[in-house]
Amino acid sequence: MTTVDEQSTRAQRVLVYFAAGIAVIGLLGAGYLHSRAARAATETAEAKADHLAVRLAQEGAWSPSRDRLVQLLGTDGGAICADPEAALARANSPAARPALPPETLARVQQLVVEVYCPEKAG
Numbered sequence: 001m002t003t004v005d006e007q008s009t010r011a012q013r014v015l016v017y018f019a020a021g022i023a024v025i026g027l028l029g030a031g032y033l034h035s036r037a038a039r040a041a042t043e044t045a046e047a048k049a050d051h052l053a054v055r056l057a058q059e060g061a062w063s064p065s066r067d068r069l070v071q072l073l074g075t076d077g078g079a080i081c082a083d084p085e086a087a088l089a090r091a092n093s094p095a096a097r098p099a100l101p102p103e104t105l106a107r108v109q110q111l112v113v114e115v116y117c118p119e120k121a122g
Helices: 010-058 066-073 078-082 084-091 102-116
Strands: none
Touching: 010 066, 010 102, 066 078, 078 084, 078 102, 084 102
């Protein structure tokens, strides 16, 4: 049977445990802050999705569920707000399956832009 000679002093072990404890506390704090930011982003996305659903209902249009709107548009409007004209062109292209008449599609896109990126409305 082999025995291990103690190579570290009590002070060294305390220092290692202290450093490990600080690292764990730091990671827990970072995780907490990240989860709060994610929760705030989710609440923002849900509020915008609810606002868009109300606007679509006012227009007499069908609205997807709030969860689907959050997935599609997030907090920033996704591809529609990144480049509104390109998004409309893709939706009206011959390769796209015609789901809505072009004038309805343009009105829905206008509502999305008004709700998610009002600085690009106009």
